[in-house]
Amino acid sequence: xxxxxxxxxxxxxxxxxxxxxxxxxxxxxxxxxxxxxxxxxxxxxxxxxxxxxxxxxxxxxxxxxxxxxxxxxxxxxxxxxxxxxxxxxxxxxxxxxxxxxxxxxxxxxxxxxxxxxxxxxxxxxxxxxxxxxxxxxxxxxxxxxxxxxxxxxxxxxxxxxxxxxxxxxxxxxxxxxxxxxxxxxxxxxxxxxxxxxxxxxxxxxxxxxxxxxxxxxxxxxxxxxxxxxxxxxxxxxxxxxxxxxxxxxxxxxxxxxxxxxxxxxxxxxxxxxxxxxxxxxxxxxxxxxxxxxxxxxxxxxxxxxxxxxxxxxxxxxxxxxxxxxxxxxxxxxxxxxxxxxxxxxxxxxxxxxxxxxxxxxxxxxxxxxxxxxxxxxxxxxxxxxxxxxxxxxxxxxxxxxxxxxxxxxxxxxxxxxxxxxxxxxxxxxxxxxxxxxx
Numbered sequence: 001x002x003x004x005x006x007x008x009x010x011x012x013x014x015x016x017x018x019x020x021x022x023x024x025x026x027x028x029x030x031x032x033x034x035x036x037x038x039x040x041x042x043x044x045x046x047x048x049x050x051x052x053x054x055x056x057x058x059x060x061x062x063x064x065x066x067x068x069x070x071x072x073x074x075x076x077x078x079x080x081x082x083x084x085x086x087x088x089x090x091x092x093x094x095x096x097x098x099x100x101x102x103x104x105x106x107x108x109x110x111x112x113x114x115x116x117x118x119x120x121x122x123x124x125x126x127x128x129x130x131x132x133x134x135x136x137x138x139x140x141x142x143x144x145x146x147x148x149x150x151x152x153x154x155x156x157x158x159x160x161x162x163x164x165x166x167x168x169x170x171x172x173x174x175x176x177x178x179x180x181x182x183x184x185x186x187x188x189x190x191x192x193x194x195x196x197x198x199x200x201x202x203x204x205x206x207x208x209x210x211x212x213x214x215x216x217x218x219x220x221x222x223x224x225x226x227x228x229x230x231x232x233x234x235x236x237x238x239x240x241x242x243x244x245x246x247x248x249x250x251x252x253x254x255x256x257x258x259x260x261x262x263x264x265x266x267x268x269x270x271x272x273x274x275x276x277x278x279x280x281x282x283x284x285x286x287x288x289x290x291x292x293x294x295x296x297x298x299x300x301x302x303x304x305x306x307x308x309x310x311x312x313x314x315x316x317x318x319x320x321x322x323x324x325x326x327x328x329x330x331x332x333x334x335x336x337x338x339x340x341x342x343x344x345x346x347x348x349x350x351x352x353x354x355x356x357x358x359x360x361x362x363x364x365x366x367x368x369x370x371x372x373x374x375x376x377x378x379x380x381x382x383x384x385x386x387x388x389x390x391x392x393x394x395x396x397x398x399x400x401x402x403x404x405x406x407x408x409x410x411x412x413x414x415x416x417x418x419x420x421x422x423x424x425x426x427x428x429x430x431x432x433x434x435x436x437x438x
Contacts, residue, residue, distance in 0.1 A: 023153060024195060030143055030157055031164040031199030034136035035206030038168030041113045041128055041135070043210070045287075048121025054286055060307035063123065063280045067338075068272030070122020074115040075268040075342035082111060084264065088344055090130050090183065091435045093137045093162065097184060102155040103145065108138035112344060119343035123279055123286045125334035129169055130346020136165030137184075140199075156192055159184045163196045164203035170217055171207050172404035175397055176200040182394040183435060217290060220297050220377045220406040225414050232374060233382065236362055237418040240383055241425025243328070243358055244390025247351070248426075248434055250332030257333075258340045271341020278334050282327050283307035285334045289353030293384070296360050297377045297406070321368070324361045328354065347434055351388045359383025381406050382414045389419040390426035393433035398423075 017025065052066060078086045087108065096104050116131035140161030144154035159180040167176030177196045181188050261267035279285045284292040284304055295303045304323060305314035313319035335350045359380035366374055381402055389398035399415045 023149075023157075024198060026143060026147065026157060027160045027195035027198045028202055030136075030140045030160045031167075031202030032206060033143075034132075034139050034161045034164035034199070035168040035203030037109075037113060037135050037139065038132045038165050038203065039207060039210040041117055041132055042169060044113075044117040045121040045128060048117065049287060052122070054123070054283075054307065060283070061280070063283060063286065063307055064273075064276040066286075067123040067275040067279060068269055070118050070120075070124055071272040071275070071338065071341050071343040072265070072268045073122075074118045074124075074344055075264050077111075077115055077118070078342065078344075079264055082107065086111060086115060086344060087134070088112075088130070088339065089346060089435070090133050093134055093158070093184065094435060096137075096141070097155055097158065101151050102141055102158050104138040104141040104158070106138070106142055108134055109142060110135070115344035119338065119345055120287045123275070124338040124343040124345055125275065125279070125285045125287070125289075125331065125350065126338050126343065126345025127288050127347070127349020127352075128345065129166060129348030131344060132165035132169050133162045133179075133346070136161030136163075155185070156195060159192075160195050160199035164199040167200040168203040168207040170401065170405050171204055171211075172401050173197075173200040173204040175401035175404055176203070178397045178400055179394065182397055183392070217405045218294055218297055218381075220381055224410045225378055226375065229372070229374060229378075229414075230417075232366065232372060232379075233414045233417055234421065236359070236379060236383055237386055237421035238425065239362060240355065240358055240386030240418060241390050241422040243354070244351075244387055244422060244426040245429055247332050247354065247387070247391050248430055251336045251347075251434070254333050254336035255340060257337060264342055267340075268342040271337055275334055275337050275341070278330060278337075280307075280309060282323070282330065284327055284353075284357075285331060288349040289356075290349065293353060293356040293380075296356050296380050299376055301360070317364075317368075321361065321364055324357055324364070328357050328361060331357070347391065348388075351391045352384045355384035355387030356380050358387060378411055378414065382411060382418045385415050386418040386422040390422040391434050393423060393427060395419040395423040 078084060096102060112131035112134045116128055120126055120128055137158045140157040141154060144157040162184055163176040163180035166179050167173040177200045180196055185192060258267050258271050283306060301320055302314045305311045331354050338345060363374050363376045363379045366372055385398040385402040389395040398419045402415055403409045403412060
């Protein structure tokens with residue numbers, strides 16, 4: 001069926017339906033197309049990772065070159081087709097809402113899918129969530145513009161696209177809705193809630209169909225949590241809150257690493273080469289890092305060394321702790337370097353990745369000191385929520401996202417404690433979230 005008859009049919013519905021019901025119909029349409037966009041982005045990125053054979057045992061010297069290729073291609077696309085202007089990050093969406101009346105450029109409906117899949121698929125140390133939020137928001141904004149909706153409805157339909165993108169990329173519909181409310185809309189109302197629910201649910205269905213009902217990103221085998229572990233969760237909340245501050249300070253510091261390069265192509269090559277060296281030494285820095293997160297949840301810790309020149313040390317417990325500590329220190333630099341050199345991606349996935357590393361490092365230290373026998377996957381999952389909440393200042397999204405993507409609803413109380421305290425600590429020392437700062 002051609003596009004024009006579909007549009008004509010929708011226009012006829014606009015004449016017969018009430019404004020409220022027509023808007024709900026549009027929220028369903030936005031959820032459908034944004035869900036498809038998320039599936040395309042996710043599949044294309046993971047296809048690249050698969051054909052490149054990234055996650056293999058032993059030393060993988062190809063890791064030195066992959067990031068250069070990906071960032072160079074993303075830079076070339078941006079320079080040739082976007083005239084050097086891409087508008088990266090969720091902060092760009094927020095800017096469009098408040099400074100451009102929720103109007104978003106048409107090219108953002110596809111440009112972020114292309115550039116982020118190239119960047120992350122070839123090893124750029126970032127996530128796909130910000131690009132799909134931009135894509136979904138642009139779809140919602142342009143559909144609203146086509147039907148001549150006012151600013152309020154246009155903003156809400158934009159938020160529906162963002163919620164649908166998060167829902168489909170994570171198979172987490174509740175988190176998608178909460179993200180749109182906490183980050184984009186900034187307020188809750190039942191009037192806004194229903195369209196967001198529709199878009200998010202439809203996108204989740206699209207994702208589930210595309211992945212054959214196996215859209216859940218992580219799997220955790222939890223038997224609940226131990227009440228005696230509460231003090232350790234409270235300490236973890238302090239650690240994740242402080243580490244969140246380190247992330248934001250590190251990103252601010254790393255922004256100027258490639259400032260001396262005026263030409264984007266040498267910048268892409270140099271930045272990609274530095275990133276490639278970092279990934280060769282510490283392969284978990286590659287891409288989103290979700291492969292590594294699942295290994296940690298499975299307690300397959302020695303696999304962290306897969307692909308690294310340091311693989312010979314994979315059986316050493318001390319080496320594993322040092323290896324993890326090094327990742328926690330340099331992941332921030334790798335993430336910002338990916339963006340500064342011309343790649344595209346977001347801080348959503350890195351915050352989850354770094355949270356899992358914080359959780360593993362913390363539990364390993366407790367275990368090494370012989371203080372208490374903690375449930376390792378539980379603390380890894382909860383730490384993910386803590387770091388995400390501290391960096392993004394979105395405690396509700398963090399709580400329900402981790403509960404949804406891990407299936408760990410039995411951990412709601414620890415998730416609430418760690419996310420809340422981490423958020424409070426981070427906000428006390430740094431009132432602005434990463435999206436406001438950038």
